[in-house]
Amino acid sequence: MIQQTNPIFGRLDWSVTPYTDLLNKVTSSTIVGAGAATVLVVGAIGAVALLTWMRWWKPLFRDWLTSADAKKIGIMYIVLALVMMARGIIEGFVMRAHQATALGTLAAPESGLVAPDHFAQLFSTHGTIMIFFVAMPLLIGLINFVLPQQLGARDMAFPVLNQVSLGMTAAGAGLIMISLLVGQFGTGGWTMYPPYTGIEYSPGEGVDYWLWAIMISGIGSTLTGMNFAVTIFKKRAPGMHFMRMPLFCWTSLCVAIMLIYAMPALTVSSTMLLLDRYAGFHFFTNAAGGNMMNYANIFWMFGHPEVYILVLPAFGVFSEISSTFSGKKLYGYTSLVIASMSISVISFTVWLHHFFTMGSSVPVNIAFGIATMVIGIPTGVKIYDWMATMWRGRIRVTTPIVYLVGFFMLFVIGGLSGIILANPSIDYQVHNSTFLVAHFHNVIIPGVLFGMLAGIHYWFPKAFGFRLSETWGRLTAYLFIGGFLCTFMPLYVLGLMGMPRRSPTFQNPDFMPWMYIAAFGGVLMLAALTSLTWTFWTSWRNRERLAVPGGDPWNGATLEWSSPAPVPEWNFPHIPVVTARDDWGATKRGGDPWRGPDEYVDIEMPANTYFGVTLAGAAFLLGFAMTWHIWWLSIVSLFTIVAALFWRGLQVVEPVIVPAEEVERADKQYRDRIASLTPVRRVEEETEHNRGVPDITEFAG
Amino acid sequence: MTKPNTGEVNPKDTAAHEIRSYATGFVISLILTIAAFAAVLSDLSPTLKILIICIAALLQVTTHLRNFLHLSFSGNQSREDLLLVLFSASLLSIMAGGTIWILSDLHGRMHGDQAAHAEPAEHSHNRAPED
Numbered sequence: 001m002i003q004q005t006n007p008i009f010g011r012l013d014w015s016v017t018p019y020t021d022l023l024n025k026v027t028s029s030t031i032v033g034a035g036a037a038t039v040l041v042v043g044a045i046g047a048v049a050l051l052t053w054m055r056w057w058k059p060l061f062r063d064w065l066t067s068a069d070a071k072k073i074g075i076m077y078i079v080l081a082l083v084m085m086a087r088g089i090i091e092g093f094v095m096r097a098h099q100a101t102a103l104g105t106l107a108a109p110e111s112g113l114v115a116p117d118h119f120a121q122l123f124s125t126h127g128t129i130m131i132f133f134v135a136m137p138l139l140i141g142l143i144n145f146v147l148p149q150q151l152g153a154r155d156m157a158f159p160v161l162n163q164v165s166l167g168m169t170a171a172g173a174g175l176i177m178i179s180l181l182v183g184q185f186g187t188g189g190w191t192m193y194p195p196y197t198g199i200e201y202s203p204g205e206g207v208d209y210w211l212w213a214i215m216i217s218g219i220g221s222t223l224t225g226m227n228f229a230v231t232i233f234k235k236r237a238p239g240m241h242f243m244r245m246p247l248f249c250w251t252s253l254c255v256a257i258m259l260i261y262a263m264p265a266l267t268v269s270s271t272m273l274l275l276d277r278y279a280g281f282h283f284f285t286n287a288a289g290g291n292m293m294n295y296a297n298i299f300w301m302f303g304h305p306e307v308y309i310l311v312l313p314a315f316g317v318f319s320e321i322s323s324t325f326s327g328k329k330l331y332g333y334t335s336l337v338i339a340s341m342s343i344s345v346i347s348f349t350v351w352l353h354h355f356f357t358m359g360s361s362v363p364v365n366i367a368f369g370i371a372t373m374v375i376g377i378p379t380g381v382k383i384y385d386w387m388a389t390m391w392r393g394r395i396r397v398t399t400p401i402v403y404l405v406g407f408f409m410l411f412v413i414g415g416l417s418g419i420i421l422a423n424p425s426i427d428y429q430v431h432n433s434t435f436l437v438a439h440f441h442n443v444i445i446p447g448v449l450f451g452m453l454a455g456i457h458y459w460f461p462k463a464f465g466f467r468l469s470e471t472w473g474r475l476t477a478y479l480f481i482g483g484f485l486c487t488f489m490p491l492y493v494l495g496l497m498g499m500p501r502r503s504p505t506f507q508n509p510d511f512m513p514w515m516y517i518a519a520f521g522g523v524l525m526l527a528a529l530t531s532l533t534w535t536f537w538t539s540w541r542n543r544e545r546l547a548v549p550g551g552d553p554w555n556g557a558t559l560e561w562s563s564p565a566p567v568p569e570w571n572f573p574h575i576p577v578v579t580a581r582d583d584w585g586a587t588k589r590g591g592d593p594w595r596g597p598d599e600y601v602d603i604e605m606p607a608n609t610y611f612g613v614t615l616a617g618a619a620f621l622l623g624f625a626m627t628w629h630i631w632w633l634s635i636v637s638l639f640t641i642v643a644a645l646f647w648r649g650l651q652v653v654e655p656v657i658v659p660a661e662e663v664e665r666a667d668k669q670y671r672d673r674i675a676s677l678t679p680v681r682r683v684e685e686e687t688e689h690n691r692g693v694p695d696i697t698e699f700a701g
Numbered sequence: 702m703t704k705p706n707t708g709e710v711n712p713k714d715t716a717a718h719e720i721r722s723y724a725t726g727f728v729i730s731l732i733l734t735i736a737a738f739a740a741v742l743s744d745l746s747p748t749l750k751i752l753i754i755c756i757a758a759l760l761q762v763t764t765h766l767r768n769f770l771h772l773s774f775s776g777n778q779s780r781e782d783l784l785l786v787l788f789s790a791s792l793l794s795i796m797a798g799g800t801i802w803i804l805s806d807l808h809g810r811m812h813g814d815q816a817a818h819a820e821p822a823e824h825s826h827n828r829a830p831e832d
C-alpha cells in the first residue's frame with residue numbers, strides 16, 4: 001500500500017478521526033471510539049475554559065510549568081500520572097466489558113462491544129499508558145518530591161534538567177492522548193514486537209505513535225535517573241552517610257542506577273525498529289539477515305529491570321510507612337539495603353524469562369529460570385522485614401496501612417505465581433495466556449499502584465498542608481483490593497483453562513462465569529477510581545479541618561517531617577546536620593525538636609525558566625510530525641530543540657536569592673505556630689485535633 | 702566515599718584546563734570515528750573490519766569517559782569513579798555476553814550453521830539440530 005504524502009499535511013487528512021469511522025458505520029465499537037475522543041476534546045476544552053475563567057493561566061505558568069522546584073515537578077508528574085491512570089483504568093474496564101460480551105459461536109466467531117482491531121488498540125494503549133505514563137511518572141514524581149527532603153537537600157542536583165525530564169514525559173503522554181483523536185494507535189501490545197510491527201505488517205501511523213512516545217519519554221527517564229543518582233551522591237546533608245539514609249532514598253538510588261543502565265536498551269530497540277520502519281533497515285526482518293528475536297532480547301533487557309524500577313520505590317514507601325504507623329524502628333535496615341541492591345543487580349540477569357518459548361536450548365532456559373527464582377529471595381526478605389517491623393507495634397490502621405496489608409497478601413500470591421512461571425517447562429504451558437496477565441497485574445497493582453497510592457496519602461500533607469480524608473482513603477483502598485481480587489483472580493483460572501491473552505473473542509462458553517466475575521471486578525475498579533477522585537475533592541473541601549500546619553502529622557522519624565506543611569520552597573531554613581539514622585526521630589528523643597536555627601542565611605534557589613516547556617512542546621511536535629510524515633514540521637521542531645539547547649548553554653543563569661530576612665520571618669512564624677498548637681496523641685491522629693504537632697513523648701521509632 | 706565534594710578550585714584555571722580537555726577529546730573522537738568508517742569502506746577482510754570497529758569503539762568510550770565526563774582514577778573521587786567503571790563494565794558484559802549467548806544459541810537451533818540465504822541444494826549437508 002503506497003500512501004500519498006502531502007508536503008504540508010503529511011499523511012493527515014479528514015479520514016483519520018474516529019468521527020469519520022462513526023459516520024461510515026455505526027457500531028458499538030465506533031461509538032466507544034468516538035466517545036473516547038469526545039471525552040478528550042471536551043476535557044481539553046473544559047480545562048482551557050476553567051483556566052481562562054479562573055484566570056489561572058498566569059499562575060499556572062509562573063508557579064508551576066516554569067518552576068524548577070523538584071517538589072512542584074514531582075507534583076506535576078503525579079498529576080499527569082493520575083490523569084493517565086483514569087484513562088488506563090477506564091480502558092481496562094472497557095476491555096473487561098468487551099470480553100464479558102465476546103463469546104462467539106462457530107457460525108459468528110466475532111462478537112462483543114468493540115471490534116477486534118479496536119480491542120487490540122485498547123490493550124496496547126492500556127499497557128503502554130499504565131507502564132510508561134502511570135507507573136513511571138508516579139514513582140518519579142514521588143521520588144522528586146520526597147528525595148531532596150529526606151536527604152536534607154534543597155533541590156535536585158540538576159533542577160532544570162529535571163524540568164526537561166518532566167517535559168519529555170509529558171510530550172510522550174501527549175502523543176498517546178492525541179492518538180485517540182487523530183488516527184489509530186498501534187495494535188502490537190505494549191511491547192510492539194516485530195515483525196508484526198514492522199512496516200510490512202503495520203504500515204499505518206499506530207506503531208510510530210508508540211515509538212515516538214517511548215523514545216521521547218525514555219530520554220526523560222534516563223535523564224531523571226542520572227539526576228537522582230547525582231543528587232544522592234552529592235547532595236546529602238552533612239553527616240548523612242549512606243547507611244543513615246532513609247530506606248526510600250536507598251530504593252531511589254537503586255531505581256536511579258537501574259534507570260541509567262536499563263533505559264538505553266529501550267532506546268536502542270526502539271531506534272532500531274524506527275530505522276526498520278522509516279529507513280528500510282533490516283534489523284528485525286528475515287530479509288537480509290535480520291533477526292526479530294533480537295528485538296525481544298533487547299526490549300526485555302530493558303523490560304525486566306523496568307518492572308523492578310516500578311516496584312522498588314513502592315518497597316521504599318512500604319519501609320517508611322510500616323515503621324511510622326506501627327511506631328517502631330524499621331526492622332532489619334541493613335538487610336533491606338542489601339536486598340534492594342541485590343534486586344537491582346539480579347534484575348539485569350533474568351530477562352530471557354520473558355521469552356522462554358522462543359525456543360532456546362535447555363542450558364539457556366535453565367540459567368535464566370534459576371536467576372529468576374533467585375530474585376525472589378531478596379524480595380521475600382523484605383516482606384519478612386516489614387512484618388517484623390509491624391510485629392508488636394501499636395499499629396494505626398490508616399489508609400497506607402490498609403494498602404500495606406493488601407500488598408502483603410496479594411503481592412505474595414503474585415510473587416508465587418511468578419516463581420511458578422520461572423520454571424521454563426511450566427511457562428511453556430501457560431505463557432501468553434491470561435494466567436500471565438493475572439500474574440503481572442498481581443504484582444503490579446498491589447506492588448506499584450498500592451505503594452504509590454500509599455505514598456501519596458502519606459506525603460500529601462507535606463505537599464499541600466492538609467491530610468486526605470482517612471474514611472475515603474480507606475474505602476478507596478478496600479475497593480482497589482476487592483476490585484483487584486475480582487478482576488484478576490478469575491484470569492488465573494481462565495489461563496489454566498487455556499484462554500490466550502489479548503483475545504478479542506473466544507468460543508468456549510465455560511469461560512463465561514469467570515468473565516462475569518472479572519467484569520464485576522472492572523466495575524469495582526471504576527468505583528475505586530471514583531472514590532479516589534472523591535477523596536481528593538472532599539479533602540480539599542475540608543482542608544481547614546484537615547490542616548496540619550505543624551508539618552508532622554504522623555509522628556514521623558525522617559527529616560522531611562521537621563519542616564512545616566506545606567513545605568517552603570527551600571525545604572530547610574538551614575541545612576540540617578545529621579547525627580543519626582532517622583535523624584528527626586533522634587532529635588525528638590533529645591527533646592525540644594522544634595528549636596530554630598541560630599542564624600539565617602541567604603538561600604539560592606534555581607530561577608524559573610521556560611526551557612522545559614519549550615523543549616516539551618518541540619518534542620511533542622517532533623513526534624507528531626514524524627508519525628504523520630510531515631517533514632517540514634519535523635525539521636522545524638528539531639531545529640527548535642537544538643536552538644533551545646544552544647541558547648540555554650550560552651546563557652549565564654543566575655539563581656534566585658531568597659534573602660535571609662524572608663527565610664527568618666517565615667521560619668519564626670512557623671516556630672511560633674508550633675508553640676501555639678497542642679500536641680496530639682496517636683489515638684487522636686485521625687481527628688481534627690491533629691494539627692501536625694505530635695506528642696513527642698509517644699515517639700518510640 | 703561519603704565525603705562531600707566541595708573542593709575549592711580556581712575557576713579560571715579549570716576553565717582553560719577544561720577547554721583543552723574537551724578539545725583533545727573531540728579530536729580523538731573524530732579520528733576514531735573516521736577510522737571506523739574508513740575500515741568499513743576499505744576492502745579489508747570482514748573479521749579485520751569488525752576488529753577495528755570494536756577497538757575504535759572501546760577507545761572512543763574511554764575518551765568520552767576521560768575527557769568529557771572527567772573520570773579519573775587519581776582525583777579526590779577516584780574510588781567512586783573506579784566503582785562506577787567496574788559496575789558499568791559488569792552490567793554491560795552481562796548484557797552483551799547474554800545477548801551473544803542467547804542469539805548464538807538460537808542461531809544454532811535454527812540450523813544457523815548454514816548461511817541464511819544459502820542455496821537449497823546445500824540442505825542435504827545440514828547437520829542435525831541438537832536435541
Ligand code: HEM
Pocket residue numbers: 089091092093095096123124126127128130131134135188189190191434437441444445448449487500501502503522525
Ligand atoms: C485497574 C484496573 C485494571 C484493569 C481492569 C486492567 C485490565 C487489563 C486487561 C483486560 C488487559 C488485557 C488482557 C489481555 O491481553 O487479555 C490488560 C493488559 C495489561 N495491563 Fe492492565 N488492568 C488494570 C490495571 C493495570 C495497571 C495498574 C497496570 C500497570 C501499571 C497494567 C498493565 C497492563 C499491561 C502491561 C498489560 C498488557 C498489555 C499488552 O497485552 O500488551 N494494568 N489489563
